Amino acid sequence: MRAPRFLTTAGITILALGLTSCAGASPAEDAAAESTGSDGELTLYAGRDEALIAPLIEKFTDDTGIEVIARYGSSSELNALLLEEGDNTPAQVFLSQDAGALGSLSNAGLVAKIPEQLAELIPAGFTSEDDSWIGITGRARVIAYDGEKLSEEEVPDAVDDLIAPEWNGRVGFAPGNASMQSFVTAYRVLEGEEAADAWVQGISENSPVLTESNGATLDLVNSGQLDIGLINHYYWFEDAAEVGADGMRAQLKFLPGDAGGMVNVTGAAILSSAAEDPDALEFLEYLVSEAGQRYFVENTFEYPLLPGVDAPEGLPKLESLVNADLDLSNLASLEQTQELLAKYGLL
Amino acid sequence: MSEQVATRSAAATTATAGRRPAPRLLLALALIACAVASIPLVYLVVRAGSGGLDAAITVLFRPRVPQLLLNTVTLATAVTGTCVLIGVPTAFLLARARLPLRRLWAVLAALPLAVPSYLAAYGWLATAPALHGFWASWLVLTLVSVPYVTLPVAAALRAGTTGLDDVARTLGRGPWRAFWLGTWPQIRPATLAGALLVCLYVLSEFGAVSLFRFPVLTTAIQQAYGASFNRSYAAILATVLVLLAILVVLGEQAARGRAARRFGSVAGMARQRVIRLKNWTAPAIALLAVVPALAVGLPVAVLFARLLEAETLRALDVADLGQATLNTLALSAGGALIALLLALPIGVLAARYRGRLVRAVESIGYLALGLPGIVVGLSLVFFSLSVLPGLYQTALVLAFAYGVLFMPKAIGAIRSSTAQVPTSLEDVSRTLGYGKLQTWWLVTARLARPGIAAGGLLVAVTAMKELPATLLLRPTGTDTLAIELWARTDVSAYGAAAPYAATLILVAAVPAFLLSGAGRGRLDGVRT
Numbered sequence: 001m002r003a004p005r006f007l008t009t010a011g012i013t014i015l016a017l018g019l020t021s022c023a024g025a026s027p028a029e030d031a032a033a034e035s036t037g038s039d040g041e042l043t044l045y046a047g048r049d050e051a052l053i054a055p056l057i058e059k060f061t062d063d064t065g066i067e068v069i070a071r072y073g074s075s076s077e078l079n080a081l082l083l084e085e086g087d088n089t090p091a092q093v094f095l096s097q098d099a100g101a102l103g104s105l106s107n108a109g110l111v112a113k114i115p116e117q118l119a120e121l122i123p124a125g126f127t128s129e130d131d132s133w134i135g136i137t138g139r140a141r142v143i144a145y146d147g148e149k150l151s152e153e154e155v156p157d158a159v160d161d162l163i164a165p166e167w168n169g170r171v172g173f174a175p176g177n178a179s180m181q182s183f184v185t186a187y188r189v190l191e192g193e194e195a196a197d198a199w200v201q202g203i204s205e206n207s208p209v210l211t212e213s214n215g216a217t218l219d220l221v222n223s224g225q226l227d228i229g230l231i232n233h234y235y236w237f238e239d240a241a242e243v244g245a246d247g248m249r250a251q252l253k254f255l256p257g258d259a260g261g262m263v264n265v266t267g268a269a270i271l272s273s274a275a276e277d278p279d280a281l282e283f284l285e286y287l288v289s290e291a292g293q294r295y296f297v298e299n300t301f302e303y304p305l306l307p308g309v310d311a312p313e314g315l316p317k318l319e320s321l322v323n324a325d326l327d328l329s330n331l332a333s334l335e336q337t338q339e340l341l342a343k344y345g346l347l
Numbered sequence: 348m349s350e351q352v353a354t355r356s357a358a359a360t361t362a363t364a365g366r367r368p369a370p371r372l373l374l375a376l377a378l379i380a381c382a383v384a385s386i387p388l389v390y391l392v393v394r395a396g397s398g399g400l401d402a403a404i405t406v407l408f409r410p411r412v413p414q415l416l417l418n419t420v421t422l423a424t425a426v427t428g429t430c431v432l433i434g435v436p437t438a439f440l441l442a443r444a445r446l447p448l449r450r451l452w453a454v455l456a457a458l459p460l461a462v463p464s465y466l467a468a469y470g471w472l473a474t475a476p477a478l479h480g481f482w483a484s485w486l487v488l489t490l491v492s493v494p495y496v497t498l499p500v501a502a503a504l505r506a507g508t509t510g511l512d513d514v515a516r517t518l519g520r521g522p523w524r525a526f527w528l529g530t531w532p533q534i535r536p537a538t539l540a541g542a543l544l545v546c547l548y549v550l551s552e553f554g555a556v557s558l559f560r561f562p563v564l565t566t567a568i569q570q571a572y573g574a575s576f577n578r579s580y581a582a583i584l585a586t587v588l589v590l591l592a593i594l595v596v597l598g599e600q601a602a603r604g605r606a607a608r609r610f611g612s613v614a615g616m617a618r619q620r621v622i623r624l625k626n627w628t629a630p631a632i633a634l635l636a637v638v639p640a641l642a643v644g645l646p647v648a649v650l651f652a653r654l655l656e657a658e659t660l661r662a663l664d665v666a667d668l669g670q671a672t673l674n675t676l677a678l679s680a681g682g683a684l685i686a687l688l689l690a691l692p693i694g695v696l697a698a699r700y701r702g703r704l705v706r707a708v709e710s711i712g713y714l715a716l717g718l719p720g721i722v723v724g725l726s727l728v729f730f731s732l733s734v735l736p737g738l739y740q741t742a743l744v745l746a747f748a749y750g751v752l753f754m755p756k757a758i759g760a761i762r763s764s765t766a767q768v769p770t771s772l773e774d775v776s777r778t779l780g781y782g783k784l785q786t787w788w789l790v791t792a793r794l795a796r797p798g799i800a801a802g803g804l805l806v807a808v809t810a811m812k813e814l815p816a817t818l819l820l821r822p823t824g825t826d827t828l829a830i831e832l833w834a835r836t837d838v839s840a841y842g843a844a845a846p847y848a849a850t851l852i853l854v855a856a857v858p859a860f861l862l863s864g865a866g867r868g869r870l871d872g873v874r875t
């Protein structure tokens with residue numbers, strides 16, 4: 001009898017200690033701190049990798065003295081979380097991988113307007129149309145191809161070629177991925193609904209390899225399982241940073257002028273509960289400052305959106321890629337794209 | 348004939364069970380637990396309803412949905428069937444055969460529980476990148492799920508008797524026929540309980556199927572959150588999953604119901620014959636070795652290969668790893684405690700009483716297991732913000748989520764271990780003047796303790812690996828091993844993820860070890 005009682009006591013003690021030690025910041029306190037003045041503290045929901053964002057936050061805190069409490073997750077999960085939390089969210093700023101998530105928060109009335117002088121910094125087409133969020137970086141849709149099987153010349157310059165019988169069963173993509181869907185939206189806007197319908201039908205009948213994510217698509221190309229993958233350009237650089245560029249079997253081909261080479265943006269929004277919070281504003285200003293933009297260029301090889309900051313070396317100019325003044329956060333249009341993909345069994 | 352023997356011995360111990368109405372307090376507690384378990388269901392109905400009927404019809408009639416449904420059902424059936432086919436013979440060898448290194452095999456049989464499905468899938472992919480689709484998903488999910496069948500069946504065999512087989516043999520039945528008549532009815536409820544856990548788990552699994560690119564309902568639900576930003580789409584698909592889970596739970600109850608009535612308990616007849624394998628020893632050991640080797644050995648080997656890369660070791664933040672380990676332990680222990688508190692009234696009720704209400708309470712208790720973690724996580728965000736906003740994003744709510752998600756894993760263990768305690772012992776206690784609660788605590792709980800502990804351990808080991816609900820509900824800034832692992836695999840930095848993955852497997856191996864026969868032996872030893 002003694003032993004189990006000892007075990008129980010010890011267990012409960014460890015539990016109590018553990019649960020209090022990992023209690024972290026109390027959201028009630030954060031919520032109470034939403035006054036108009038700076039409180040030197042900011043709660044951020046970051047839908048991007050911690051390894052990438054944490055050093056940037058550290059620099060921001062060094063420069064401004066504002067402490068950032070960051071909650072990391074995937075953009076889609078944090079977006080679902082924010083929609084569920086509504087006005088009760090402890091978050092003041094949401095940093096998102098894609099524009100659609102920001103659009104859904106805006107539709108739900110959960111974000112505050114970005115002040116005009118800040119919103120103006122980013123060129124139209126790369127940020128929101130109604131100042132509900134601000135664009136931070138751009139990522140190009142590209143073709144990743146198996147460099148051991150294909151030469152760059154053999155890889156098509158346009159996605160239209162991919163529905164040819166020659167590519168049957170050799171092309172992969174993630175139909176459920178937001179940036180893939182943005183590309184289909186871009187195709188609809190640029191080439192018209194009929195052409196888009198024909199392309200989606202064509203690719204769906206060409207035995208495509210469907211994946212769950214861009215990263216998984218690239219892994220397939222890199223391991224020789226797939227000849228061509230439609231992904232975002234920076235995934236390649238992430239992998240190359242891990243194994244070295246020489247170790248990459250997959251190679252990239254940019255598609256200037258083609259819908260398949262369009263540019264998606266990442267962005268940030270201020271949640272409505274923090275509308276007057278100077279700390280939140282300061283963080284957004286930092287993200288689109290020269291220092292902030294350079295950080296992304298150097299660490300993620302993404303396109304900076306602030307005019308005057310150079311794109312990463314070796315990438316085609318941002319202006320050469322299709323953007324079509326798309327409103328990437330237009331969810332009504334996104335829904336049409338999803339219906340199109342669903343019609344041909346891709347979603 | 349042998350069936351009659353069993354019936355009579357069962358009748359002697361459980362004659363009064365099922366006839367009395369359940370005590371009010373127990374029923375009330377069970378109903379509260381049941382209400383807690385239905386939080387995700389209520390949430391789903393609210394969310395699915397918010398999209399309107401049109402949205403539901405549009406989503407349900409997408410051309411891809413029948414395929415997703417078929418894939419989900421086929422995978423769940425195939426994995427469950429294979430787990431039973433491997434798990435029952437494994438359990439039989441562990442419990443009844445004379446084996447060299449018997450304890451080692453018992454521990455190894457439980458060890459796959461410590462491996463998260465996504466890690467096992469990753470290990471296989473790193474070894475054979477071409478793996479994908481149904482067979483790959485079937486293989487990996489089977490490998491990590493077999494212990495859900497092996498453990499309860501081995502426990503039932505250890506508690507059971509070979510006496511009935513012997514009766515059948517003396518009456519001229521062959522050994523297989525005798526097993527079928529004598530032993531199978533004793534282990535059938537445990538087999539069904541294990542199969543139920545496997546089936547519900549496969550319904551809700553996301554990690555391995557997404558890595559193997561096998562489209563099922565959970566991957567579609569994840570896509571609905573990931574790209575359409577439309578919560579009602581996701582909720583509609585999740586509702587389909589719940590309906591499947593309800594069918595599975597009702598099916599198991601129907602199958603078990605008959606078995607349980609005929610063969611309640613055979614306590615007091617626990618005579619066991621040990622089988623000498625002789626020439627069959629080597630094949631038996633091969634069978635026992637293959638699942639742990641493929642489920643644990645292979646991913647661990649891949650991890651070690653990654654771990655030895657110089658950069659990985661250099662980048663390791665030991666303090667960070669230590670904190671994440673402590674958090675994981677505390678949260679999963681808290682989750683196990685809460686799951687036990689919720690599962691106890693349901694398990695005891697289901698073991699001792701019958702009727703429509705009891706069956707309904709038990710069914711609802713199981714349903715959360717068939718839901719993907721992201722849905723349960725969001726439902727608790729919704730719940731805690733509307734009921735206990737002060738506790739939102741605290742460790743308590745996360746531990747509570749683990750409790751809700753995984754209490755089904757404890758219900759079965761509590762039910763079967765309580766059912767094995769003869770009600771006659773409780774009656775003796777009552778005639779000695781002890782009250783109902785005192786009797787439960789002094790007699791029933793004490794005898795059922797190994798089973799209850801096993802339920803708690805099963806919850807703990809699962810909670811350690813949990814990711815989607817943890818991401819949503821954890822206190823901001825609190826990391827668990829699974830979160831750290833996720834953060835590193837997300838940037839394809841598998842090398843940096845290796846230490847966290849290895850620690851997670853190591854930590855989860857402790858409850859898995861305790862769940863094996865070796866752990867049980869020690870618990871028994873303490874009691875005397």
